[in-house]
Amino acid sequence: MRDQVLFDKIDLHLIRVLHTVLTERSVSRAALKLGMYQPAVSASLKRLRELAGDPLLVRSGAGMVPTDAGLRMIEPSASILRAAQVLFSDARGFEPQADATTFRVAAADYLDPHFLPQLVSQVKQLAPRSQIEIHPLTAASDYHTQLAQGEVDVVVGNWLKPPEELHLGKLFSDQIVCMVSREHPAAKRGWTPEEWLEAEHIAPTPTHPGARGVIDEYLEGQGLVRNITARCPHFGLLPRMVASSLLVLTTGRQFCERYASMLPVQILECPVPFPDLVYYQLWHERTHQSAAGRWLRERVKSVAASLKPS
Known part of the structure:
Protein backbone atom coordinates (compact mmCIF):
# COMPACT_ATOMS: atom_id res chain seq x y z
CA MET A 1 0.00 0.00 0.00
CA ARG A 2 2.84 2.38 0.89
CA ASP A 3 4.49 1.77 -2.52
CA GLN A 4 1.24 2.64 -4.32
CA VAL A 5 0.93 5.88 -2.35
CA LEU A 6 4.50 6.81 -3.33
CA PHE A 7 3.88 5.90 -6.97
CA ASP A 8 0.79 8.12 -7.10
CA LYS A 9 2.94 11.10 -6.10
CA ILE A 10 5.44 10.65 -8.97
CA ASP A 11 4.93 12.10 -12.45
CA LEU A 12 7.13 12.11 -15.56
CA HIS A 13 8.18 15.72 -15.00
CA LEU A 14 9.51 14.81 -11.57
CA ILE A 15 11.50 11.94 -13.09
CA ARG A 16 12.96 14.35 -15.64
CA VAL A 17 14.02 16.74 -12.88
CA LEU A 18 15.52 13.83 -10.93
CA HIS A 19 17.61 12.61 -13.85
CA THR A 20 18.76 16.09 -14.86
CA VAL A 21 19.77 17.13 -11.34
CA LEU A 22 21.69 13.88 -10.78
CA THR A 23 23.54 14.01 -14.12
CA GLU A 24 24.24 17.75 -14.06
CA LEU A 32 19.06 25.96 -17.36
CA LYS A 33 18.83 22.61 -19.14
CA LEU A 34 15.18 22.12 -18.14
CA GLY A 35 14.19 25.70 -18.95
CA MET A 36 12.91 26.18 -15.39
CA TYR A 37 13.52 28.74 -12.66
CA GLN A 38 16.00 27.56 -10.04
CA PRO A 39 13.52 27.81 -7.10
CA ALA A 40 11.14 25.48 -8.99
CA VAL A 41 13.92 22.90 -9.45
CA SER A 42 14.85 23.23 -5.79
CA ALA A 43 11.21 22.64 -4.81
CA SER A 44 11.07 19.53 -7.01
CA LEU A 45 14.33 18.25 -5.51
CA LYS A 46 12.85 18.74 -2.03
CA ARG A 47 9.85 16.59 -3.03
CA LEU A 48 12.17 13.94 -4.46
CA ARG A 49 14.22 13.86 -1.26
CA GLU A 50 11.06 13.39 0.79
CA LEU A 51 9.84 10.59 -1.47
CA ALA A 52 13.24 8.84 -1.46
CA GLY A 53 14.01 9.41 2.21
CA ASP A 54 17.51 10.35 1.03
CA PRO A 55 19.25 13.66 0.20
CA LEU A 56 20.08 12.32 -3.32
CA LEU A 57 22.54 15.18 -4.00
CA VAL A 58 25.00 16.46 -1.39
CA ARG A 59 27.69 19.10 -1.32
CA SER A 60 31.31 18.03 -1.86
CA GLY A 61 33.87 20.82 -1.81
CA ALA A 62 32.75 23.50 -4.27
CA GLY A 63 30.37 21.16 -6.09
CA MET A 64 27.64 18.58 -5.59
CA VAL A 65 27.72 14.78 -5.92
CA PRO A 66 24.95 12.16 -5.92
CA THR A 67 24.56 9.90 -2.90
CA ASP A 68 24.68 6.12 -3.36
CA ALA A 69 20.90 6.12 -3.64
CA GLY A 70 21.07 8.93 -6.18
CA LEU A 71 23.63 7.07 -8.28
CA ARG A 72 21.36 4.02 -8.34
CA MET A 73 18.53 6.17 -9.69
CA ILE A 74 20.38 7.59 -12.71
CA GLU A 75 19.97 4.64 -15.08
CA PRO A 76 16.38 3.71 -14.06
CA SER A 77 15.27 7.33 -14.49
CA ALA A 78 16.98 7.51 -17.90
CA SER A 79 15.25 4.27 -18.90
CA ILE A 80 11.84 5.66 -17.89
CA LEU A 81 12.41 8.83 -19.94
CA ARG A 82 13.56 6.85 -22.99
CA ALA A 83 10.55 4.56 -22.73
CA ALA A 84 8.18 7.53 -22.50
CA GLN A 85 9.81 9.13 -25.53
CA VAL A 86 9.41 5.94 -27.59
CA LEU A 87 5.87 5.42 -26.30
CA PHE A 88 4.52 8.73 -27.50
CA SER A 89 6.69 9.32 -30.54
CA ASP A 90 5.83 5.90 -31.98
CA ALA A 91 2.14 6.35 -31.19
CA ARG A 92 1.95 9.35 -33.50
CA GLY A 93 4.77 8.36 -35.87
CA PHE A 94 8.05 10.19 -36.31
CA GLU A 95 8.03 13.65 -37.85
CA PRO A 96 11.65 14.63 -38.60
CA GLN A 97 10.99 18.35 -38.98
CA ALA A 98 9.02 18.63 -35.74
CA ASP A 99 10.17 15.99 -33.27
CA ALA A 100 12.94 16.60 -30.72
CA THR A 101 14.48 13.12 -30.59
CA THR A 102 17.94 12.13 -29.39
CA PHE A 103 19.72 9.66 -31.68
CA ARG A 104 22.66 7.67 -30.36
CA VAL A 105 25.11 6.01 -32.77
CA ALA A 106 28.10 3.90 -31.75
CA ALA A 107 30.76 3.63 -34.43
CA ALA A 108 34.49 3.40 -34.93
CA ASP A 109 36.05 5.73 -37.48
CA TYR A 110 37.41 2.96 -39.72
CA LEU A 111 34.43 2.81 -42.11
CA ASP A 112 35.22 6.06 -43.89
CA PRO A 113 36.54 9.35 -42.45
CA HIS A 114 33.58 11.12 -44.08
CA PHE A 115 30.87 8.80 -42.72
CA LEU A 116 30.22 10.26 -39.26
CA PRO A 117 30.48 13.93 -40.32
CA GLN A 118 28.02 13.36 -43.16
CA LEU A 119 25.66 11.35 -40.95
CA VAL A 120 25.54 14.15 -38.39
CA SER A 121 25.03 16.70 -41.18
CA GLN A 122 22.16 14.76 -42.75
CA ILE A 132 22.67 13.23 -32.14
CA GLU A 133 25.31 11.61 -29.97
CA ILE A 134 28.28 9.70 -31.39
CA HIS A 135 29.61 7.03 -29.04
CA PRO A 136 33.00 5.35 -29.63
CA LEU A 137 33.53 1.62 -29.92
CA THR A 138 36.33 1.07 -27.42
CA ALA A 139 37.77 -1.72 -25.29
CA ALA A 140 35.60 -0.47 -22.43
CA SER A 141 32.33 -0.53 -24.38
CA ASP A 142 29.83 -3.40 -24.50
CA TYR A 143 27.62 -2.62 -27.47
CA HIS A 144 25.26 -5.56 -26.78
CA THR A 145 24.38 -4.08 -23.39
CA GLN A 146 24.34 -0.52 -24.72
CA LEU A 147 21.81 -1.48 -27.40
CA ALA A 148 19.67 -3.47 -24.96
CA GLN A 149 19.57 -0.68 -22.37
CA GLY A 150 18.95 2.13 -24.86
CA GLU A 151 22.32 3.78 -24.37
CA VAL A 152 22.81 3.57 -28.15
CA ASP A 153 20.31 3.02 -30.98
CA VAL A 154 22.60 1.76 -33.74
CA VAL A 155 26.10 0.27 -33.89
CA VAL A 156 28.07 0.58 -37.14
CA GLY A 157 31.10 -1.55 -37.90
CA ASN A 158 32.38 -4.71 -39.57
CA TRP A 159 32.36 -8.26 -38.32
CA LEU A 160 33.60 -11.49 -39.87
CA LYS A 161 30.49 -13.14 -38.38
CA PRO A 162 27.90 -10.59 -37.24
CA PRO A 163 26.18 -11.35 -33.91
CA GLU A 164 23.06 -13.41 -34.59
CA GLU A 165 21.05 -12.10 -31.63
CA LEU A 166 20.84 -8.58 -33.08
CA HIS A 167 19.09 -7.20 -36.14
CA LEU A 168 21.48 -6.17 -38.89
CA GLY A 169 21.51 -4.37 -42.19
CA LYS A 170 24.35 -4.68 -44.68
CA LEU A 171 25.78 -1.33 -45.76
CA PHE A 172 28.46 -2.30 -48.30
CA SER A 173 31.49 -4.48 -48.98
CA ASP A 174 35.06 -3.30 -49.44
CA GLN A 175 38.32 -4.87 -50.62
CA ILE A 176 41.07 -5.36 -48.04
CA VAL A 177 44.33 -3.67 -49.06
CA CYS A 178 47.53 -2.43 -47.42
CA MET A 179 48.70 1.11 -46.87
CA VAL A 180 52.43 1.76 -46.55
CA SER A 181 54.80 4.70 -46.76
CA ARG A 182 56.18 5.39 -50.22
CA GLU A 183 59.58 4.64 -48.67
CA HIS A 184 58.54 1.15 -47.57
CA PRO A 185 60.53 -1.60 -49.35
CA ALA A 186 57.30 -3.30 -50.44
CA ALA A 187 56.27 -0.15 -52.30
CA LYS A 188 59.30 -0.60 -54.53
CA ARG A 189 59.67 -4.35 -54.96
CA GLY A 190 56.44 -5.97 -53.74
CA TRP A 191 56.26 -8.75 -51.13
CA THR A 192 55.41 -12.36 -50.51
CA PRO A 193 52.83 -13.57 -47.98
CA GLU A 194 55.67 -14.47 -45.63
CA GLU A 195 57.24 -11.03 -45.93
CA TRP A 196 53.85 -9.40 -45.29
CA LEU A 197 53.32 -11.46 -42.12
CA GLU A 198 56.82 -10.63 -40.85
CA ALA A 199 56.56 -6.91 -41.59
CA GLU A 200 55.76 -4.53 -38.74
CA HIS A 201 52.02 -3.92 -38.63
CA ILE A 202 49.93 -1.24 -36.96
CA ALA A 203 46.39 -2.11 -35.88
CA PRO A 204 43.54 -0.51 -33.97
CA THR A 205 43.09 -1.23 -30.28
CA PRO A 206 40.44 -4.00 -29.91
CA THR A 207 36.91 -2.62 -29.75
CA HIS A 208 35.96 -4.85 -26.79
CA PRO A 209 37.69 -7.29 -24.43
CA GLY A 210 38.90 -10.38 -26.29
CA ALA A 211 38.19 -8.93 -29.74
CA ARG A 212 40.78 -9.54 -32.44
CA GLY A 213 39.23 -7.67 -35.36
CA VAL A 214 38.31 -9.17 -38.70
CA ILE A 215 41.89 -9.22 -40.06
CA ASP A 216 43.39 -11.21 -37.21
CA GLU A 217 40.29 -13.35 -36.73
CA TYR A 218 40.52 -14.47 -40.35
CA LEU A 219 44.29 -15.04 -40.13
CA GLU A 220 43.83 -17.16 -37.01
CA GLY A 221 41.36 -19.32 -38.94
CA GLN A 222 44.09 -19.87 -41.54
CA GLY A 223 46.69 -20.70 -38.90
CA LEU A 224 48.55 -17.44 -39.54
CA VAL A 225 49.70 -14.60 -37.26
CA ARG A 226 50.98 -11.19 -38.36
CA ASN A 227 53.59 -9.13 -36.53
CA ILE A 228 51.68 -6.28 -34.84
CA THR A 229 54.13 -3.89 -33.20
CA ALA A 230 51.93 -0.81 -32.78
CA ARG A 231 48.31 -0.21 -31.73
CA CYS A 232 46.24 2.95 -31.48
CA PRO A 233 42.56 3.47 -30.54
CA HIS A 234 42.18 6.38 -32.98
CA PHE A 235 41.84 4.86 -36.43
CA GLY A 236 41.95 8.24 -38.14
CA LEU A 237 45.50 8.78 -36.91
CA LEU A 238 46.87 5.50 -38.30
CA PRO A 239 47.53 6.75 -41.87
CA ARG A 240 49.79 9.52 -40.58
CA MET A 241 51.69 7.03 -38.43
CA VAL A 242 52.14 4.83 -41.50
CA ALA A 243 53.31 7.77 -43.62
CA SER A 244 56.19 8.51 -41.26
CA SER A 245 57.32 4.93 -40.55
CA LEU A 246 57.72 1.46 -42.04
CA LEU A 247 54.50 0.22 -40.45
CA VAL A 248 51.83 -1.54 -42.50
CA LEU A 249 48.12 -0.76 -42.17
CA THR A 250 45.75 -3.39 -43.54
CA THR A 251 42.14 -2.28 -43.92
CA LEU A 263 49.85 11.77 -47.48
CA PRO A 264 53.06 10.21 -48.87
CA VAL A 265 51.54 6.72 -48.77
CA TYR A 280 26.81 -3.51 -41.13
CA GLN A 281 24.57 -1.54 -38.85
CA LEU A 282 23.25 -3.45 -35.85
CA TRP A 283 20.22 -2.69 -33.70
CA HIS A 284 18.24 -4.32 -30.91
CA GLU A 285 14.71 -5.69 -30.94
CA ARG A 286 13.91 -2.83 -28.56
CA THR A 287 13.97 -0.31 -31.43
CA HIS A 288 13.10 -2.62 -34.32
CA GLN A 289 9.55 -1.26 -34.70
CA SER A 290 10.38 2.28 -33.58
CA ALA A 291 9.48 4.90 -36.20
CA ALA A 292 12.39 7.10 -35.12
CA GLY A 293 14.71 4.09 -35.09
CA ARG A 294 13.72 3.12 -38.63
CA TRP A 295 14.28 6.70 -39.77
CA LEU A 296 17.78 6.75 -38.24
CA ARG A 297 18.70 3.44 -39.87
CA GLU A 298 17.61 4.80 -43.24
CA ARG A 299 19.91 7.78 -42.74
CA VAL A 300 22.83 5.47 -41.90
CA LYS A 301 22.11 3.41 -45.01
CA SER A 302 21.76 6.50 -47.19
CA VAL A 303 25.04 8.07 -46.06
CA ALA A 304 26.97 4.80 -46.42
CA ALA A 305 25.61 4.36 -49.96
CA SER A 306 26.60 7.91 -50.92
CA LEU A 307 30.20 7.30 -49.85
CA LYS A 308 30.64 4.01 -51.68
CA PRO A 309 32.94 4.39 -54.69
CA SER A 310 31.08 4.01 -57.99
Missing part, protein backbone atom coordinates in the same frame (compact mmCIF):
# COMPACT_ATOMS: atom_id res chain seq x y z
CA ARG A 25 25.19 17.57 -10.34
CA SER A 26 23.95 21.13 -9.99
CA VAL A 27 20.53 22.67 -9.38
CA SER A 28 21.41 25.79 -11.35
CA ARG A 29 22.69 23.87 -14.39
CA ALA A 30 19.68 21.56 -14.23
CA ALA A 31 17.38 24.59 -14.22
CA VAL A 123 20.39 14.10 -39.45
CA LYS A 124 20.62 17.76 -38.42
CA GLN A 125 19.49 18.95 -41.84
CA LEU A 126 16.45 16.67 -42.03
CA ALA A 127 15.57 16.66 -38.32
CA PRO A 128 16.67 20.11 -37.10
CA ARG A 129 15.19 19.77 -33.59
CA SER A 130 16.89 16.44 -32.95
CA GLN A 131 20.08 15.77 -31.04
CA GLY A 252 39.46 -1.38 -46.46
CA ARG A 253 40.37 0.25 -49.76
CA GLN A 254 37.74 2.97 -49.32
CA PHE A 255 39.32 4.19 -46.10
CA CYS A 256 42.84 4.09 -47.57
CA GLU A 257 41.89 5.99 -50.73
CA ARG A 258 40.68 8.94 -48.67
CA TYR A 259 44.30 9.49 -47.59
CA ALA A 260 46.20 8.47 -50.72
CA SER A 261 46.23 12.00 -52.15
CA MET A 262 46.84 13.69 -48.79
CA GLN A 266 50.89 3.99 -51.29
CA ILE A 267 48.10 1.42 -51.49
CA LEU A 268 49.27 -2.14 -52.21
CA GLU A 269 47.42 -5.36 -52.87
CA CYS A 270 47.63 -7.66 -49.87
CA PRO A 271 49.64 -10.81 -50.71
CA VAL A 272 47.45 -12.86 -48.35
CA PRO A 273 43.97 -13.20 -49.91
CA PHE A 274 41.14 -11.96 -47.67
CA PRO A 275 37.39 -11.97 -48.15
CA ASP A 276 35.90 -8.52 -48.54
CA LEU A 277 35.18 -6.43 -45.46
CA VAL A 278 31.43 -6.22 -44.94
CA TYR A 279 30.08 -3.24 -43.03
